[in-house]
Amino acid sequence: MGDLEAQSGWGFETRAIHVGQDPDPTTGAVVTPITLSTTFAQSSVGEHKGFEYSRSGNPTRSALEACVASLENAKHGLAFASGLAAEDNVLRLLPPGGRVLLGNDAYGGTFRLIAKVWSPLGFPWSAVDLTDVASLRANWPSDTTIVWLETPTNPLLTCIDIAAVAEVAHANGAIVVVDNTFATPYLQQPLDHGADIVVHSATKYLGGHSDVVGGFLALNDDSLAERLRYTQNAAGGVPAPFDCYLVLRGVKTLALRMERHCSNARAVVDLLLGHPAVDRVLYPQLPDHPGHAAAAKQMNDFGGMVSFTLKGGIEAALTVAKSTRIFTLAESLGAVESLIEHPGRMTHASAAGSPLQVPDSLVRLSVGVESAHDLCEDLRTALDRLS
Ligand code: P1T
Numbered sequence: 001m002g003d004l005e006a007q008s009g010w011g012f013e014t015r016a017i018h019v020g021q022d023p024d025p026t027t028g029a030v031v032t033p034i035t036l037s038t039t040f041a042q043s044s045v046g047e048h049k050g051f052e053y054s055r056s057g058n059p060t061r062s063a064l065e066a067c068v069a070s071l072e073n074a075k076h077g078l079a080f081a082s083g084l085a086a087e088d089n090v091l092r093l094l095p096p097g098g099r100v101l102l103g104n105d106a107y108g109g110t111f112r113l114i115a116k117v118w119s120p121l122g123f124p125w126s127a128v129d130l131t132d133v134a135s136l137r138a139n140w141p142s143d144t145t146i147v148w149l150e151t152p153t154n155p156l157l158t159c160i161d162i163a164a165v166a167e168v169a170h171a172n173g174a175i176v177v178v179d180n181t182f183a184t185p186y187l188q189q190p191l192d193h194g195a196d197i198v199v200h201s202a203t204k205y206l207g208g209h210s211d212v213v214g215g216f217l218a219l220n221d222d223s224l225a226e227r228l229r230y231t232q233n234a235a236g237g238v239p240a241p242f243d244c245y246l247v248l249r250g251v252k253t254l255a256l257r258m259e260r261h262c263s264n265a266r267a268v269v270d271l272l273l274g275h276p277a278v279d280r281v282l283y284p285q286l287p288d289h290p291g292h293a294a295a296a297k298q299m300n301d302f303g304g305m306v307s308f309t310l311k312g313g314i315e316a317a318l319t320v321a322k323s324t325r326i327f328t329l330a331e332s333l334g335a336v337e338s339l340i341e342h343p344g345r346m347t348h349a350s351a352a353g354s355p356l357q358v359p360d361s362l363v364r365l366s367v368g369v370e371s372a373h374d375l376c377e378d379l380r381t382a383l384d385r386l387s
Helices: 012-018 059-071 083-093 108-121 133-138 162-171 222-233 241-251 256-274 293-297 313-323 372-384
Strands: 076-082 098-101 125-128 144-150 173-181 197-200 214-218 277-280 305-310 338-340 362-366
Touching: 012 059, 012 256, 059 076, 059 214, 076 083, 076 222, 083 108, 083 222, 098 214, 098 222, 108 125, 108 144, 133 162, 144 162, 162 173, 162 293, 214 222, 222 362, 256 277, 256 305, 256 372, 277 293, 305 313, 313 338, 313 362, 313 372
Parallel strands: 098 125, 098 144, 144 173, 173 197
Antiparallel strands: 076 214, 197 214, 277 305, 305 362, 338 362
C-alpha cells in the first residue's frame, strides 16, 4: 500500500477503505489516527516531516483529502469545515467583476452565498437553465468566469449534461464547477466528463450519518489547485481533525450505502407513482424526468433523493411533512436515516422571490437505508391522511 499509482488501479470500494489510510507506521494502528496536535516539531528552521501548523496541513485531513480525491478520479483534494466553506473558497478565484452563471435550481444556501454575499461585492451572477445548452451558447454573458451547476439539482433533481455545458464554458474561457453532493463519486465522477472542480457538502452522503458538517473540493488542474490550497490556508476554513476522521469513516461504506439508497428510492418512487394524492414524482430514472438522458449517460445509478408535488398544494405538503414517523422532518440529507422536508419553507426559503424559488406543493425525501417496506408503509400512511 501507500503507492498512489498502484492504488489508482484499485476498484472504488478498495480505494474508499485504503487510499490515504495505510496502517500507522509507528504503531501499526489500522484506523487512521486523529492527530489533534496544532503544531509540529521542526528539527531545524523550516525542516519538518511535512506538517508545520494544523491550519496549513494536518495528517488526518491529508488522509481524507487523498481518499476522496481518489474516489473522484482527481489529482488534488481539499477538505473544508462545511460545504459552503468549500464553495466560498472556490468563489475566491473570481477576478474583479467576474460573473457566476448558476443553474436555476440549486441548494438555497449556494444561491444565498453567490447572490447575497458575493454579488453585492461586485461579482455579478445570473440564473440559467442549464438543460438548454443551445440557449446557454447563444446568450453567453461575456464576463462569465464560472458556471456553477448541481446534477442532480437540489431539490428538483434535474440532471444536467456536464460534458455539454463544459464544452460551451471552455470555448468561452470559463470554468465549470459541479456540486456532486447528491450523486456522490460512487454514482458520478464529474471531472471525467469535463468539469474543472467538484464540490461536496461532505455533511451528506460522504459523512453519511448526520454527525459531521464538512466540505470538499476535488480537481485535476495543478495551478487551480495551488490557488485553492493557498486560499484554504490563507482564509482558514478548514475542518477539525475529528471531523476529518468521521468523514473518512463514513466514506468506507459509501458504496454499500449508495446501493441501498438507490434501491430504496426506487421502491419509494413506485409507491408515490401509484398514490392518488401525488401530482408529480421527480426522480432521474423516470423517462420523462428533466435530464433523464443526461443522468442515464453520466450516472451509474439514480441516487437516493426523491421529490414530489401534491395535488392538494402547500397545505397537503405541510401535512405530509409532519405526518411520517420513520422519515424525520428535518433539513439535510444523505445519511442512513430517512428525512422529509418542505423545501419552500425550509432549505430553500432564502430563494423565495428569486429565479430559484421552488414550488410550494413540493416535498423532498432523503431516502435512507432502513427497510424499504417500512419506508413505503410510513409514506403511504401519511399520504392516506390527505384523502
Ligand atoms: O451544509 P453544508 O455542508 O455547508 O453544505 C451546503 C450544501 C452544498 N451543496 C448542496 C447540494 C447541499 O445540499 C448543501 C446543503 N444542503 C442542505 C443542508 C439541504 O438540506 O439541502
